Amino acid sequence: MEVFNKELKPTDIHHRFSVPSRSLQYIDFAGEFSVDLRVQDSSGELRLIRCRKRHGDYAKPELSKGWRKYVADYELRVGDRVVLLAEEDRRLGSQYRIEAMRTINLFGHEVWGGLPRAN
Template sequence: MKQLFSKVLSPTDIEHRLAVPSEILWAFEFDQARRCADFEVKDKHGQTWEFRCSTRKKDFHPKPVVSKGWRKFVKDKGLQAGDKVVFYKDVEGDSSYRIITMKKVFKLFGEEVWLPS
């Protein structure tokens, strides 16, 4: 599994949609006409979640976001601003996606310590 990205969630990520880095667009099979890619993600319990990654119509800065299915995931997982998500993709096998949610528990020697939630 290759880590696509990790992100500490902002209030906007929690309340509306998850902004994701443009650098990971290679990891999705985009429908160019609709400018989106639907994909399934499994959490640590093996539950499957359906998400949609979409971009703006302007090519100069696509600003990708995960929208469809994201709010349900946030609600069901009890995520809050300040929590972290980590997305992975299996680049050698079946091209499946995984997601891990994490909560910050404390700082140790100035470093934040995160545990899977």
Template sequence: MLKMKQLFSKVLSPTDIEHRLAVPSEILWAFELDEVDRAADFEVKDIAGKKWQFRCSTRKKDFHPKPVVSKGWRRFVKDKRLQVGDKVVLYKDDVEGDSSFRIKTMKKVFKLFGEDVWLES
């Protein structure tokens, strides 16, 4: 059985929905960025097992890299019918030498005792 390490979880903003997914700099270790292009293409499986091709890239000439997922992201958003306020969770298989990724999408369904309750979508 594979162990999954959660890389990040994010409630989607308008920019995430309309353009590209901003991701935390702290997860750049999970990608093998090309030194020149400052980018890496990677494959992600959703909970249904469908494979998606994404690209993570950073600014080339800036101290703060501001990583984003761009290539393939908008198609994913459209296919999953994601909206502002929905959540994505990205995981990496925690197996030595394995660099496969998984993604989960969630929608907020209601609040219970002041806490948001999410449902996988």
């Protein structure tokens, strides 16, 4: 199930990734303000990426710890797209998969293609 699908902005690349608020329903914070998500990237590496929400009435989530390493490993840039998918595993609980995409020109048409790990 798709948690979010977002085109990257400069802040997402250089600081922290601002997660669409509608994604909160797919992330179990268990009463806390942050949770470390177990995320498998497209190369099969298991990563821990922290998702935290702001204090107060506007609980906008963002990816922080672990996110910048992912950006560097995949050499992401503004305009690329990141998709986070949630998968339920009866033994392990919620699992997540992350995919990075970039537009490519294919036979004169721009299409989204997956990005391999650069580093």
